[in-house]
Amino acid sequence: MPDAFPTFRQRRFPQVHSQPPSERFRGSARDRGYDARWDRISKSHRRKNPFCVLCEQQGLATLADDVDHIVPLEDGGLRYDPLNRWSICRRHHNTTKRWLERYARKHGMLDQLVGWCRDPDTRPPRCPR
Numbered sequence: 001m002p003d004a005f006p007t008f009r010q011r012r013f014p015q016v017h018s019q020p021p022s023e024r025f026r027g028s029a030r031d032r033g034y035d036a037r038w039d040r041i042s043k044s045h046r047r048k049n050p051f052c053v054l055c056e057q058q059g060l061a062t063l064a065d066d067v068d069h070i071v072p073l074e075d076g077g078l079r080y081d082p083l084n085r086w087s088i089c090r091r092h093h094n095t096t097k098r099w100l101e102r103y104a105r106k107h108g109m110l111d112q113l114v115g116w117c118r119d120p121d122t123r124p125p126r127c128p129r
Protein backbone atom coordinates (compact mmCIF):
# COMPACT_ATOMS: atom_id res chain seq x y z
CA MET A 1 0.00 0.00 0.00
CA PRO A 2 1.42 3.39 -0.93
CA ASP A 3 2.03 5.97 1.74
CA ALA A 4 -0.96 8.20 2.31
CA PHE A 5 1.28 11.21 2.56
CA PRO A 6 4.14 11.58 0.18
CA THR A 7 7.35 12.56 1.82
CA PHE A 8 8.93 15.79 0.69
CA ARG A 9 12.50 15.98 1.54
CA GLN A 10 14.06 19.38 1.71
CA ARG A 11 16.97 19.61 -0.65
CA ARG A 12 20.14 20.12 1.20
CA PHE A 13 23.19 21.72 -0.25
CA PRO A 14 26.63 21.48 1.18
CA GLN A 15 27.34 24.46 3.41
CA VAL A 16 30.12 25.55 1.09
CA HIS A 17 27.61 26.35 -1.67
CA SER A 18 25.06 28.14 0.48
CA GLN A 19 27.17 31.17 1.28
CA PRO A 20 29.18 33.58 -0.81
CA PRO A 21 32.98 33.18 -0.52
CA SER A 22 33.35 36.12 1.87
CA GLU A 23 30.84 34.58 4.29
CA ARG A 24 32.63 31.24 4.18
CA PHE A 25 35.83 32.94 5.17
CA ARG A 26 34.58 35.08 8.03
CA GLY A 27 31.74 32.94 9.35
CA SER A 28 28.05 33.62 9.40
CA ALA A 29 26.48 36.78 10.80
CA ARG A 30 25.47 34.81 13.90
CA ASP A 31 29.02 33.50 14.25
CA ARG A 32 30.19 37.11 14.24
CA GLY A 33 27.84 38.06 17.05
CA TYR A 34 24.96 39.59 15.07
CA ASP A 35 22.18 38.49 17.39
CA ALA A 36 18.45 39.10 17.74
CA ARG A 37 19.16 42.42 19.44
CA TRP A 38 21.16 43.56 16.43
CA ASP A 39 18.37 42.40 14.11
CA ARG A 40 15.91 44.66 15.94
CA ILE A 41 18.30 47.60 15.97
CA SER A 42 19.13 47.17 12.31
CA LYS A 43 15.49 46.95 11.29
CA SER A 44 14.60 50.02 13.33
CA HIS A 45 17.56 51.97 11.95
CA ARG A 46 16.61 51.18 8.37
CA ARG A 47 13.00 52.11 9.01
CA LYS A 48 14.17 55.56 10.13
CA ASN A 49 17.02 55.78 7.60
CA PRO A 50 15.93 53.80 4.55
CA PHE A 51 18.41 55.26 2.06
CA CYS A 52 22.10 54.64 1.51
CA VAL A 53 24.05 57.53 3.01
CA LEU A 54 26.77 57.35 0.36
CA CYS A 55 24.23 57.45 -2.45
CA GLU A 56 22.55 60.42 -0.75
CA GLN A 57 25.89 62.22 -0.75
CA GLN A 58 25.75 61.94 -4.54
CA GLY A 59 22.17 63.11 -4.71
CA LEU A 60 20.76 59.64 -5.25
CA ALA A 61 17.98 57.94 -3.32
CA THR A 62 18.86 54.25 -3.16
CA LEU A 63 17.30 51.92 -0.65
CA ALA A 64 19.93 50.63 1.75
CA ASP A 65 20.64 46.92 1.90
CA ASP A 66 22.43 46.86 5.24
CA VAL A 67 23.12 48.72 8.43
CA ASP A 68 26.88 48.91 8.61
CA HIS A 69 29.23 49.71 11.48
CA ILE A 70 31.08 52.84 10.44
CA VAL A 71 34.11 51.77 12.48
CA PRO A 72 34.25 47.99 12.05
CA LEU A 73 33.95 45.90 15.21
CA GLU A 74 37.31 44.30 14.45
CA ASP A 75 38.84 47.78 14.59
CA GLY A 76 37.28 48.67 17.92
CA GLY A 77 33.93 50.02 16.73
CA LEU A 78 31.10 49.51 19.18
CA ARG A 79 28.38 47.10 18.12
CA TYR A 80 25.42 48.91 19.67
CA ASP A 81 26.58 52.52 19.55
CA PRO A 82 23.92 54.50 17.64
CA LEU A 83 26.63 56.82 16.32
CA ASN A 84 28.53 53.88 14.84
CA ARG A 85 25.96 52.78 12.31
CA TRP A 86 24.64 53.93 8.99
CA SER A 87 22.41 52.63 6.24
CA ILE A 88 24.31 51.64 3.15
CA CYS A 89 23.66 49.92 -0.16
CA ARG A 90 25.52 46.75 -1.06
CA ARG A 91 27.46 48.42 -3.87
CA HIS A 92 28.83 51.11 -1.59
CA HIS A 93 29.48 48.62 1.18
CA ASN A 94 31.63 46.56 -1.17
CA THR A 95 33.42 49.45 -2.88
CA THR A 96 33.74 52.81 -1.15
CA LYS A 97 33.38 51.58 2.43
CA ARG A 98 35.65 48.58 1.97
CA TRP A 99 38.27 50.77 0.28
CA LEU A 100 38.16 53.33 3.12
CA GLU A 101 38.52 50.62 5.77
CA ARG A 102 41.52 49.08 4.04
CA TYR A 103 43.11 52.44 3.46
CA ALA A 104 42.61 53.47 7.08
CA ARG A 105 44.14 50.24 8.40
CA LYS A 106 47.05 50.34 6.00
CA HIS A 107 47.93 53.93 6.87
CA GLY A 108 47.07 53.81 10.58
CA MET A 109 44.25 56.31 10.06
CA LEU A 110 41.27 54.54 11.61
CA ASP A 111 40.55 57.69 13.60
CA GLN A 112 39.73 59.40 10.28
CA LEU A 113 37.16 56.85 9.16
CA VAL A 114 34.10 58.50 10.71
CA GLY A 115 34.98 61.84 9.14
CA TRP A 116 35.59 60.26 5.73
CA CYS A 117 32.22 58.54 5.90
CA ARG A 118 30.39 61.75 6.78
CA ASP A 119 32.19 64.11 4.43
CA PRO A 120 33.23 62.94 0.95
CA ASP A 121 35.44 66.02 0.53
CA THR A 122 37.79 64.79 3.26
CA ARG A 123 38.39 61.34 1.73
CA PRO A 124 41.78 60.31 0.43
CA PRO A 125 42.38 60.72 -3.29
CA ARG A 126 41.41 57.78 -5.49
CA CYS A 127 38.68 56.68 -3.09
CA PRO A 128 35.96 55.08 -5.24
CA ARG A 129 32.66 56.93 -5.32
Ligand SMILES: [Zn+2]
Pocket (backbone or CB within 6 Å): 052, 053, 054, 055, 056, 062, 088, 089, 090, 091, 092
Ligand atom coordinates in the same frame (compact mmCIF):
# COMPACT_ATOMS: atom_id res chain seq x y z
ZN1 LIG B 1 24.91 53.54 -2.02
